[in-house]
Structures are given as structure tokens and as C-alpha cells.
Amino acid sequence: MDLEFTPEERAFRDEVCAFLKKNLPEELAEKVSAGKELTKEDLLRWQSILHDRGWLAATWPREYGGTGWNAVERHIFAEECALHSAPRLLPFGLNMLGPVLFKFGTEEQKRDILPGILDGSDWWCQGYSEPGAGSDLAGLKTRAVRDGDHYVVNGQKTWTTLGQHANKIFCLVRTSTEGKPQEGISFLLMDLNTPGIEMRPIRLIEGGSEVNEVFFTDVRVPVSNLVGEENQGWTIAKYLLTHERTNIAGTGFSIKDMERYHRLSRQITRDGKRIADNPVYAARAAEIEAELEAMRITNLRMLANAREGAAGGRESSMLKLKGTQVRQAIQDLYRSALGHNAAPMASELSENELAVPVEAARAAPVYFNHRKLSIYGGSNEIQRNIVAKELFRG
């Protein structure tokens, strides 16, 4: 048994680390660290820096301009990015559409679509959930009816993350109402500039608007925008869900957040004591940290399995469950440690007048925003269903 990374893997980590130190703009890292909303320009700027280095598409094979990294290298890269407070990479083009096209796309689709994902000229968003189809995605109703060389799309999608910045969308649409609900779904690409598409922001619990509703009224989409076969969409959607989930636990984010908590707990004082010296907080932090350390090892064990080709859906569901629980526990601890200083939604005070460190000023909104972790990507209840199904099979 050996928990150490190989010398090559350690050298790779050093290389990533050196690159981030040199190339990650400080103002971006500060924004990420303080939980501030990043602009479209911020996100594209970071994406272009990585693209120049050839490190943007971690899950893509080399022939398509990806890194060709294995699961361990992807893990190291993601962890280091999180530890350096790099902006998150948008998964929609890179981790979702890209891999779908490798597997199900035509040569033309790959040729036409992949470069735009890499150079940032296209911003993809996702049209999966609907008002009536969340966890039960197969119940989706947005219709695509064939009319000559086009589909005519009518319906509504929701929870479309950062759709306000996007110019393209991939959707699951209903192309048949016969047979089981899963059998009549197709995977369709659309240009958001097509007449009949309207995007409306949804304001979230913390006040931000990172998600949207998308309305489709008689939208004409060329048949060549279909990925895979008609009515094969469910297979594609499932492939997406099991593909590349080694970073699903987000251990890098949790480690970083725990560091921030320790920093905060030594900086702020309540009723004559540093939070770090308050026995209740110290105990809570130590217990969460033990869970985080276990999580880190669980993640490594699954990576080792993945390297041997043995990681399955059950593993990634369990990682998602525990990973999100740990992250949410740390966010909760952080908000809670601030006491009444966490109350302002946004402060009018200048940065040097704030009663709390700048990076802590948005702790409560960030906490509320992160309740999403256990809801999206298949809610934690759905993950439990997946594991239970395997467990009680037969």
C-alpha cells in the first residue's frame, strides 16, 4: 500500500503549480477567493491563458487539442487550480459537449464545433432540466417536430447556468412520445440567436443570477444539428453523467475552504476569544477536517481504481454525496464563525473599514449559493437511489 504519487506525478504537480503562480492573474484569484461573481471577460481571460498553454481541455484526447491527461493528472490539475483559487472552468463545452461529440458526433460536427469551444468564440450552455422534469429528467416535454430539413422546437428549459453569456445551447428534446419516456429523447444543438429563443434570468436565494430559464417558440433548427441518432438522446445523457467524474468530490475546493476557515478563525475575535480558541468551533473544525482527510483518501482510492479501469457509477455517486456534504459543512462553519458580522447582504463599507477580512465579506451569500451542490448534477437523493439500485439488485 502506497499513498504517494509517483515521481512523474509529483513533477507534474510542480509544473502545474509553477504555471499557476506565474500565469494566474492575481485579481482573478482574489475575486475567486472572496466568492465574488466573475464576469464573462474574467472567465474567458483565464480560459485563454490555459488555452495558450494547451491545458484547457483536460478531458480531451490530444488529436482534438486536448491534454491527453489520465485520471490522476486531471485530478492533480483540478486540485492545484482549486488550491490557487483559479476561476472554475465551464464544464458545458469542455467536459460535456466535447466528450459527447468524440463518442457520438459526426466528423463535420467535431470539425465545426470543437475549435470554438477551445478558443472561446463559442460559449455553450445546457438545456436539460425543465419546470416539470428535474430529477425525473425522462419526463421532459420540450418537443422537436421534424419539418423537412429542420426540427421545430417548442417548450421550456430551466436552471441553465450562465446562459446569459452563451451563444449556443445543447438540449435534450422530445422527438417521440411512443414507448418508454426515455426512448423518445434526442440530443440537439442550437444557436441561441435563432429566432424564437428567449433567455430570462432566475434570481437565486443569495441574490445572484447565475441560472436562467430558456423559452423556445417555433424555433427552427437544422436536422444536421442532431447529435447521434434521433431518439438516442437518453443514452447520450447517461454517458455524460458517468463520464469523467473523478473530480466530482471537489476535494481541492474543500481543502482551500478549510484553509480559509483556519485563517479566519485566527483573525477574528468574539467575546474576548479568537474563534480558533473557542472550544466549540475548534472541535467542529477538527471533526470536519477529519472527514475531509478521509474524503481526500477516498478520492485517491477511487482514482487508483479508475487507473485500473474499475471505477463505476456507484463510486462516483458515493464521491458526489460525501464530497458535497463536506464542502457544505465547511461553508456552514465559515458563515457561522462570522457571527453577526455575516448578516449584511453586501456592505457599504470600504474594504479597510470592514469588520471582517475582505475575503469573508460574502460568506453568507456564498453559503446559500452552495446549497446547490447537493441538488445539481443529480441530487444527492438520486445518487443514493443509484447506489441502492446496484446494492439491492437481484
Added chain:
Amino acid sequence: MDFNLSDHHQILADSLRRFLADNYKFETRNKQVYAEPWHSQEIWSELADLGVMGAFVTEEQGGFGGSAEDVLVIFEEIGRGLCAEPLLGNLLGIRLLAALGRREMVDDIVAGAARTALAVYEPQVACDLSYLEATARKSGDGWRLTGRKSAVYGAVGADHLLIAARTDDGIGLFLPENPELISATMVDGGNIADLIMDDLPTECVSADCRNVLENALDLGRIALCAEAVGVMTRLTDLTVDYLKQRQQFGKPLAAFQALQHRVVDMLVELDQCRSITIAAVAAFGGGDQSRRVSQAKNLIGRMGRKIAEEAIQMHGGIGMTWEYPGAHYAKRLVMIDHQLGDHVDHVQRLILMSDKPNASA
């Protein structure tokens, strides 16, 4: 990065699992562990023949193992088999005797011809040796012990009973002849004893060996964590099987989502417990040893109770019965937290460590 057992460890694990499955029957176990002498000499000898005792110390010290991984492999199987033989005391004792150069005693213990145990904790001291009160003082050619010891696992029948006591130089270890024991049956089986010492003549093994003692105790904690992981594995298996078999309202309990989700949560925590135990094993002997060991003991203490309670609850009435093995697994799982410092003691230890400047996340 490699989480597979070495061939040698895999063979050890397999042979131990087979031996316990074939020879350590639940009904016999329950007859043995709840009454004097609280264990089986026959099982003990066979465990020694399988190499269990020898795996606790290095070749140089007279054994054929001695790593934390050896301890992990053995105690996980001990947990799976719910074996209540007094191995914890034996592990603690042999590590100390080996480290302090008592080769002859070590040889006898490795051969299964002798047993050892350690008296370290006291009615008011459960984890932190700084608070030990029992004292040893020089008297003529020998030493005398005064004070009280509690929670001595496997004391009855131990040939070499080591006693930790405060000396002028620090904390020492002593080997009195025939100390008087006040013994009891543990709630989860096995024997535990108290000692009341009043100027008890004794031989001194070392007058100052706190570090050796701390290391042995940390390894004992790893053993308990590994045992807990073995117990949890078996207990969750039993629970899954039971939910598949038991029919209510015309369908198996496994069809009820309220129960499915709780079982999945048990499995997730079991995975976490296995991971943190691996972390402690990997850290043993390094700078992070105490920190990882305390994290493991804390997490396993909390999750062990949770898994035990959930298992009992999901079995319903049958989980409450003496005749059902699962009940005894659950009982052991809860009581493991009470040994060598519980989850609260270990969180305290973590807090004390994090006050030190060299602590990092």
C-alpha cells in the same frame, strides 16, 4: 499510489479470514467471551501459529512484521470475525517489550506460549498520559508502585503485565509479579481489569519511556480503527442481506426508499472510515502520526456509533436479540470508541496539536 495489499498481506488476510470463519463459531464465541477465562487457549495458539503475534514486531525484534500495515490487515479480520481474543493488550505489550529489549518474553509471546497486557489508563485518565497519577519510586534494589489502573484489556491470564507509572524522570514501565486484579466481563465480551496498588514491589523495565508508550498506544488505536472497519463491513453486509430477505407489507424491506437511503449513507461512512484508517496507517512513524491517528479515532468513534445504531434500527426487533450475531457486531462497534481515548478525547488531542506552530492543514 497503490491501495492494494501486498501478496504477503493478502495471504495473511485470507488465511485469517478462513480460519475464523471455520473455527470461531458464533455460539462458541458467546460461551467463551462472557465468562472466565474470557477467551480460548486453543484459538490463541492457532492465531499464534498463523503468525498473528509475530506480525506485531519486526524480524530484528523476533517477529516477522511490525508495520502498521500488518496491524491493519490482522485487526480488520479480527473485526470481521468478531474475535474477542485479548489481542489488543497483547499488541500493546509486545510492542513495548520489543522496543525495550525484552527478547525472551517477545519470543514466548510470538510463539503463543505467553501473553502480555498493558495497564496504563486510570479511572480519571482515558487518553492523555500527562494526567497519569500512579507513581513508581525506588526502594532499595527495586521499585514500588502506588496508584490505581483501569481498563486493562486482557489482564486476566497475562503472563507479563506491564504497568505505566510516573517516575522522577518521566513515565516508566514496570513488571510486578502477580499483581492483584479486580476483573470484570466487558459488555461486548472479553475481560477487563482494575488494579489497586499500594507500595507494590516491582521490577523496572524502563524509568523513562513515554515516547515508546505513546507510539504503542497510537498503534493500538490503529488496531481498533482497523477492527472497527472489519466490524462495519460485516455489519453493513448483514443489514443489506436482512433488508433483502425480510418481507413486510408484501415486499422486501429493501424496496422501501426510506431504508435504502439510510443504508447508502452507512456505506458512504464505512468508505470514509476505511480511508481515514489507511491515512493513519500511512502516517504511522512519520511527523503526522498523532494527527492522523486522532482523526481516525475521532471519525470512527462517531461513525461507528451511527452505523451500529442504524443497523440495529433497520433490523427491528431481531437486532435487539442476544441470539442475533448482528447485535453483537453493533455492540462491539459502539464500545470500540471507549478504548484508548474516545472521539471527544481525540478531538481534544487534535485541538492541542493545532495550537502548535508546525501544524498544517
